[in-house]
Amino acid sequence: MVRELLEKARELSIYTAYNTNVDAIVYLNGEMVQRLIDEFGADAVKKRMDEYPREINEPLDFVARLVHALKTGKPMAVPLVNEELHTWFDSHFEYDVERMGGQAGIIANLLANLDFNRVLVYTPHLAKKQAMMFVDKPNLLYPVVEKGKLVLKHPHEAYRENDPIKVNRIFEFRAGTTFKLGNETVTVPFSGRFIVSARFESIRIYTEPELKPFLPEIGEMSDGAILSGYQGIKLRYSDGKDANHYLREAKKDILLLKREKDVKVHLEFASIQNRELRKKVIYNLFPLVDSVGMDEAEIAHVLNALGYSKLADRIFTYNRIEDTVLGGKILLDEMNLEVLQIHTIYYIMYITHADNPLSEDELRSSLELATTLAAARASLGEIRSPEDFKVGLNVPYNERGEYVKLRFEEAKRRLRTREYKVVIIPTRLVKNPVSTVGLGDTISAGAFTSYLALLKKKGTL
Ligand SMILES: Nc1ncnc2c1ncn2[C@@H]1O[C@H](COP(=O)(O)OP(=O)(O)O)[C@@H](O)[C@H]1O
Ligand SMILES: O=P(O)(O)OC[C@H]1O[C@](O)(CO)[C@@H](O)[C@@H]1O
Ligand SMILES: [Mg+2]
Structure with a gap:
């Protein structure tokens, strides 16, 4: 039928x-998330998560929204409005795949x-x-x-x-991935993606x-x-x-x-x-x-x-x-x-x-x-x-x-x-x-x- x-x-x-756009995809694992949290400190990440930034202006906005998405396992997309962050992203991630987005x-x-x-x-x-x-x-x-x-x-x-060409960064996450946010152990409940959408x-x-x-x-x-x-x-x-x-x-x-x-x-x-x-x-x-x-x-x-x-x-x-x-x-x-x-x-x-x-x-x-x-x-x-x-x-x-x-x-x-x-x-x-x-x-x-x-x-x- x-x-x-x-x-x-x-x-x-x-x-x-x-x-x-071009989707530049990163497959996240627990260690990668842990490194990001440790770079900024769990307290700073949690504080920014509470503030819930609706745009990515600086790296901590990204980390906070990413960790929030991982905790809920929900598909989310947040606009990147600061073009200067390209260098930060490129120094922190290698893209596994580039494909049509x-x-x-x-x-x-x-x-x-x-x-x-x-x-x-x-x-x-x-x-x-x-x-x-x-x-x-x-x-x-x-x-x-x-x-x-x-x-x-x-x-x-x-x-x-x-x-012009537009590159979005896609962070693919998998159910079961774990990391620590301060004293809390987070386990990602569902597989999905977090999108950093370029908005220039x-x-x-x-x-x-x-x-x-x-x-x-x-x-x-x-x-x-x-x-x-x-x-x-x-x-x-x-x-x-x-x-x-x-x-x-x-x-x-x-x-x-x-x-x-x-x-x-x-x-x-x-x-x-x-x-x-x-x-x-x-x-x-x-x-x-x-x-x-x-x-x-x-x-x-x-x-x-x-x-x-x-x-x-x-x-x-x-x-x-x-x-x-x-x-x-x-x-x-x-x-x-x-x-x-x-x-x-x-x-x-x-x-x-x-x-x-x-x-x-x-x-x-x-x-x-x-x-x-x-x-x-x-x-x-x-x-x-x-x-x-x-x-x-x-x-x-x-x-x-x-x-x-x-x-x-x-x-x-x-x-x-x-x-x-x-x-x-x-x-x-x-x-x-x-x-x-x-x-x-x-x-x-x-x-x-x-x-x-x-x-x-x-x-x-
Ligand atoms: N592992 C999977 N196997 C099959 N379908 C899936 C899987 N993961 C997600 N889906 C389906 O894809 C949908 C994702 O849609 P959406 O969040 O709009 O993603 P996107 O905007 O990236 O296309 C989910 O609602 C679900 O129905
Ligand atoms: O909101 P934007 O920047 O147009 O991007 C849409 C995003 O959604 C997708 O089309 C998936 O639905 C991605 O391929 C793309 O990165
Ligand atoms: Mg969709």
Whole structure:
């Protein structure tokens, strides 16, 4: 069933924008964390953890937020705003791997390798190094404007020498890693990643003015669009531009994509530390898109920005299904989304209104496809061909799978869910993943494209 669904999804053409970067990955072990804590002293680290810096301005901010992420085992991302820290990072870490990062980049490579009909990827900054991180597949194209016309080229042929390049540092951590924080012994509860996201002036999230008039044409030639990277917008820039400017442009982009045809748009949410910016992204963009995807830390942050701080704290601390369903319902209704997808370490959930054309079984099969793809990527590091999907089918559901289903049935009984379709599946969880960064993007790409394929089968796309 999921295999056939993947076949169907592969017939689609997808547009994806905006963010790409280089992910420089470090695999953390206990000694490395211990050295960092010892360098600054446990007391200083704890004090800074209490202050909870939302940006990385100096090394101690990084160590404090990293240790906090390790204690909770939650996927977190914190912006690096001080360019001078590159030297500090480079003197402290050797990068084990460099690979394509950014939702748009990861999703483009994934869908291209799965042999989708066509994957059109747009990123406003395409330096040669970045371009070369795109896979060499003929179905992967980048839009350029030549002599007033839209031309589609492979990213390898479309790079611009002088474009800036953005490097994010990814710290992969594994469940069971231990270290001491003063008298306390910390054991990392879940595997995941901590992202130090580069946030510098030179990187902007937008569509170049020459390309913008072609967005309706791009929308028309696509079955769906997956947009992400808004977390990279800064509140203010030294040239006087601000987040309001970029968000207004982002809204125009979505409306332009939908102008000739109501192409379905999925927004992949990512962590936004700054509450003001988070709120702006949610209020400006969520009402314009059809589908949103995010992880458990992100739904908690979103609900917090919408004023549901108690519920947000509960989700962040306990990750209870009942709270996530409640939070999901609130978000679906307040933003009037068609579909909301939440991925967590133990389960993935869809929430739609009751009039969604897909049945609960169909929605579940879309999530099955998503977790199977993520399991394949976690096992292999990369999905290089449609055949790799099979690897995911051999990964068992996580050990809490039955418990997840039980708690979900309980939650459904307790909460009013008649006006909604809520479905949940346990994740297929790889014990020793090659890496975890990008697994959420993989889930969302698999979920959204299979959702579209199912709509198409029903004649409602
Ligand atoms: N070891 C693993 N095996 C399979 N799936 C995993 C594994 N670890 C995490 N996942 C899935 O990946 C998701 C991570 O998503 P997210 O936090 O959005 O990551 P990213 O933003 O880096 O893509 C988790 O919610 C979980 O469903
Ligand atoms: O917020 P940024 O800096 O665009 O980075 C997004 C990060 O999220 C990922 O796309 C994973 O979801 C990473 O590859 C990347 O480093
Ligand atoms: Mg994510």
